[in-house]
Amino acid sequence: MNYYAIPPLVTCTIIAAIGLIVYHNNKRSRVNLIFALFCFSMVWWLAFYTLMYMSRDPFQALTWARIGFIGIIFIPVLAYHFITAFLDIRNRFVTVFIYVVSIPTLIVSQSFHVYQGLKDEFWGFYPIAGNYYFVFLIAFSLFFGSGVYLLWRAMSAPGILDIRKKQISYVFTAFGIGAFGVVDYIGKYKSVDIYPFGYVCALLFIAIIAYAIVRHRLMDIELIIKKTIVFAGLFLVSFAVVAFFVFIGTAIFEDVLNNRWMSLMPSVIVIVLIFRPVESFLRSTTDRFLFQKKYDYKDILKTFTGEVLTVLDLDDLGKLTVMKLVNIMKLDGASIILHDEKSGAYKYLVSEWPEKAAMGAIPDLQPLHLLLSSSGYYLKGSGPVPEQPGKHTPAAINMLAELRGELIIILRYSGKALGFILLGKKKSDEEFYQDDLDILLPLAHTLSIAITNAMLFDKLSETQAQAAQQEKMAVIGTLSAGINHEICNPLGIIRGQCEMFTLNMKDGLYKDKTPSELVVKALEIMNKVIKETDRATGITKKLSAFAKPAKGSIEDDVELLKELEEVISLIEHDCHLNDIVIVKDIPKDLPCISADRKQTQEILFNIIKNAAQAVKTKGTIIISATHRRGRVLIDIEDTGPGIEKEYLDRIFDPFFTTKAPGEGTGLGLFIVKQIIEKNNGFISVESKKGKGTVFHLAFMASDERAHGGG
């Protein structure tokens, strides 16, 4: 056994695997096909060289070397062809030319012109270059060199996409390193004694290409490395097992059974038994070491959970989840289907598939009900997931087929089925493994909670919106009815008085009146008309003041005492006439109020005027203020008759009044309350029949303590 034959053999195996997978991944792609052929040319070369190294017979070895050379001829040709295809350079003439040029070499390949003989080196037999060999060397340098040049040119072209540039640079590096394989050719000259490490270059070449495939989506296949390692690992294990049993078997059974092949039986059994565990082990190992970033599912889950639980909008939640699933797991598509309890219907919350087909009608309810009545998941086919009894009911399998899904996970929260997640095929064509379910099941549970939350929130905000709308409608209703009442009454009087006078004149009812008596009568009516007109105007003025938008966020630092004095000066005279005393009890160090100055005046004026009207004659109005926890609290107390308990609740309602028509509109306190609330304040009322009324006001204190000047 020549151990120098092993490295080329291993390299050969790996290259073969890569070539096959690349080809299998997309059989229709020209680039993939040519790459596979390129790999095949190297496999050819390495396979026959391995045989050459292992040969003990020089004649046999030379034959292997010459057959192997056929592969070598096509390495530069296919390299060039691959590069042009990869760069999408279409030049059929050049392509045909390089193949045609190789034909003479192919013809002479089996003669002494290429390999004239063998030399016996420490690594085994090695061919000696013949007189035609230099022609091949020139062709190799030309093809390979111009290929690498094309790559370099494409790489440094302006305006190239970043990812494309990276891809090309990897291919460039790979071919650059691969070029060192020329060492093998030089070693074929008699005078040069150099170990042919060309296969190392080939291996490096493949490694770089594979890395580019994983990292930079070269040729659109990402999982090649994973599959290759699994494949190579399985191959080596199988090989080892077979070798071991062949060795043991030959020793033990040969005499007994007298049949070499019988000894292979136990190895076949062992391979069958260990195949799955080994595959699973290799897969998880490669996942862990090579795809750590991609499959660090605990991190994914943690991030996702954090995100998903903060989303309270059902649609956003669905979109986020599906987007994440499709991107993280690289799926064809995914949907979330929810079950509406009320209507019993199923509908897509969100569906993300490249083809709209999956968005179609949701099939029969029966299988869906069956699905929802259980828990867990349903997986298409008999994948490596341990089967659960009763999981693969025919109905469920049909459902999956119809929904075009690969995996269904039931969304269930506190015993209630909400719906399910439907996942499509993985883009890599892999099946769903236990690892995936380890991510997906807790994720589905989290999602169930989030969906429940979002639904509750939806319901809540809907109720709130309804309540707000009802309140708004109620206010509008009250307002419009009130406006109508307050305007139509004056209008009724105006029209009635005028019509009455006109009709009385027309019907001769004023016949016995003197002209001056009539003028007095007419003047009386006109005065009423003017008074009622003013009344109606007053209401519209008040309303428009109420509807006026707030000044904005600009707030004044209002000195209560100063404003109070200004307001009191307006009503003092009236109060004095009616024997009403106004008492102020405002501490000197009271902080300013953070509110609109004009509006504060309006508030104070309205409440104090109300108090004075309530007292009527002989009484006291006490205005006191305190400061507590960043708020200024103001009490306006009167010694009036107090308010009836049944009216107390309605006192801030629009158009509520106990005053006679024309005396009050019932808008005063309503507007006061609105203004106070606009200024981040609060108002409440307290009253006892026969004792008086207190209005409690609260405002935000501004930071400044400015009351020193008074």
Next chain:
Amino acid sequence: LREERGIRILAIDDEINFVDMLRQYFEPRGYLIDVESDAEKGLSRFSPGRYDVILLDLKMTGMSGENIMDRIRIQSPDIRVIFITAFSDFGKTKENLLKKGAFGYLEKPLSGLKELEGLIQRAADNIKKGSGSLK
């Protein structure tokens, strides 16, 4: 002719200028009209057989027109009640009151005093023709 009519009216509305206007219109035309701007005082003026038609405002301080109608009709079920109001709620209240037995419902401002007079006439005729028709 005026004596023949002699329809007796009680008008209650807290808009004093309104009822005053009614008085100035109906009195010279031979109606016997009493006006009152306070609901409770108005109610106390009433006694069975004293009036033929009652004119009522709906929204008043103290007592609503509907309330007054209810109380009056206990004493004299055949009394004709006409509401004159500035309150409007898209006919809902009107419908309710007419169902309850009100004879008429007019909105302020009145489209014409003649219209009101016509309605009062019909109310009075209605009583003469047969009080039994209204239950």
